[in-house]
Amino acid sequence: xxxxxxxxxxxxxxxxxxxxxDNDLIIMKFTTQNxxxxxxxxxxxxxxxxxxxxxxxxxxxxxxxx
Numbered sequence: 621x622x623x624x625x626x627x628x629x630x631x632x633x634x635x636x637x638x639x640x641x642d643n644d645l646i647i648m649k650f651t652t653q654n655x656x657x658x659x660x661x662x663x664x665x666x667x668x669x670x671x672x673x674x675x676x677x678x679x680x681x682x683x684x685x686x
Contacts, residue, residue, distance in 0.1 A: 624674065633672070640668045649673050659685050 625632045637645060646662045647670045648655060662669045663685055 633670070636670055640670075643668050645670055647672060650675070650679065656681055656685070 627633050637647070645668050646658070648658060649672050651673075652658065659669060659671075659682065
C-alpha cells in the first residue's frame with residue numbers, strides 16, 4: 621500500500637531528498653506538531669511527503685491518508 625524503507629545508513633533518505641528537492645518535499649516525523657493536518661494538506665495539494673523515524677506502531681488516525 622505504501623513504501624517503507626529500513627535505512628540505517630540514511631542512503632535512501634538522502635536519495636529521496638535529492639530526487640524530490642525540486643518538488644518541495646515535505647519532511648515530517650510523527651512528533652511534528654499538527655502532523656495530521658500538515659499531512660492532509662500536503663497530500664491534497666499533491667506535495668511529496670517523507671515521514672522519518674517511523675515506529676512499529678502507526679497511529680490509526682493516519683490510515684485514511686495512507
